Amino acid sequence: MADAAPIHVLLAGPRGFCAGVDRAIKIVEEALRQYGAPVYVRHEIVHNRFVVQNLERQGAVFVEELDEIPDDGQPVVFSAHGVPKAVPAAAEARRMFFLDATCPLVSKVHREAEQHHARGRHMFLIGHAGHPEVVGTMGQLPPGAVTLVEDEADARAVQPPPGAALAFITQTTLSVDDTAEILAILQSRFPGMAAPAKEDICYATTNRQAAVKAIAPQVELMVVVGAPNSSNSVRLKEVALRAGCPRAVMVQRGRDLDLALLDGVSRIGVTAGASAPEVLVEEVLARLRERGPVTTEEIVVAEEKIIFKLPAALTAAAPQQA
Structure with a gap:
């Protein structure tokens, strides 16, 4: 034409x-370099089939759950989106060597959730149901400790436990404008609600x-x-x-x-x-x-120079499995 x-x-x-995605991919690649194939990855390391297929060609094996992984001593990597606490606990119970590729900015939200919970606050999590990051964040705390708020309708209707102190956290990948609108509704209804020290949207x-x-x-x-x-x-x-x-x-x-x-x-x-x-x-x-x-x-509109370090297990001398 x-x-x-x-x-x-x-x-x-x-x-x-972004820095979190770059780090997650490098974790899989470095684990393959140090330990050889296979390296198991629970869920897509990041949401991109081109990336996943490229890692598969290098020897990565993607699974949905840990019970699909044999007890062969090879590394297991958790995806950049984060996982519920039950997942590393299950890996430890099986004595798996695992590497956590959770984005540090998602881990920040996890720590915030724990801190609010420790202070007796009930949490609203603004996010999308079923997204791996939301599943992982809600899985940091006991059932019932977090209420998911997906949209403005949820924000208008949500009813926290009676008399509970409140806080909010958010998924890191939301629309900035949509989140602001949801948050405005929650803050008008619950003016005493505690906020993150630094915005959760990355x-x-x-x-x-x-x-x-x-x-x-x-x-x-x-x-x-x-x-x-x-x-x-x-x-x-x-x-x-x-x-x-x-x-x-x-x-x-x-x-x-x-x-x-x-x-x-x-x-x-x-x-x-x-x-x-x-x-x-x-x-x-x-x-x-x-x-x-x-x-x-x-x-x-912005220059990005953020780099996240790899886990110590990959930057120190590679540990040998017994």
Whole structure:
């Protein structure tokens, strides 16, 4: 389609991998390097099939639960989303060598939950039911200690235990704007509710949404590179539409982009969720070039320099299993 009208692409910055995702993937890769295959991973290490399949080719074996793992002494990695306390307890009972790839910013929410509980507070957790991060966070405390609040309707209807002191925590990958609206309702109903010392929605989620907001009013189509089970990626699509972009689509790979969507379009925004590697953004750009000339411009709203250290078990001399 050499005669197609040129397309100008606004690239969101930042986009793609965050520090927590980068650390989680490196944990699996380093465990494979030090201990050899297989390295077992409970659940997808991050929500991206390209990443998962790449690790599988290196020798990672992904399972849903620990009972699928044989007692062969090989490392077991818990995903970046975090796990309920029952999971490491079960691993310890079987004397498994496990590595926790939970994002440190998710672990921060876990510690907050424990501290509020220790102070006798009942917690509201703003998040999405069934998401691994929410399951992991609720699993830090006894049943009934946390009430999940998913949306504004929940915030208006929720009834905490009578007379309970209250606190709130949130999933780290939520829409900043949606969460603010939910929180405003809860705070108007429960003005004494304790808040986190520092906002729970992580820097990467906030920055990626801010970049999309900056681009959305300037483009006719937003392409989000990400997986449908990736909370932060789904939020980017929603944010683009809310911020004034007339159309937004999510693709997992460049080949998934329907070129028919480009008919009559001259300006496109491209971003990627925190679990999508930059190589997939390059695939999308290559796909766009199949149609005709493409120019790119990066719109950067924040610089990210955060790096999270690997677990000591991987940076010290590798322990040998008995």
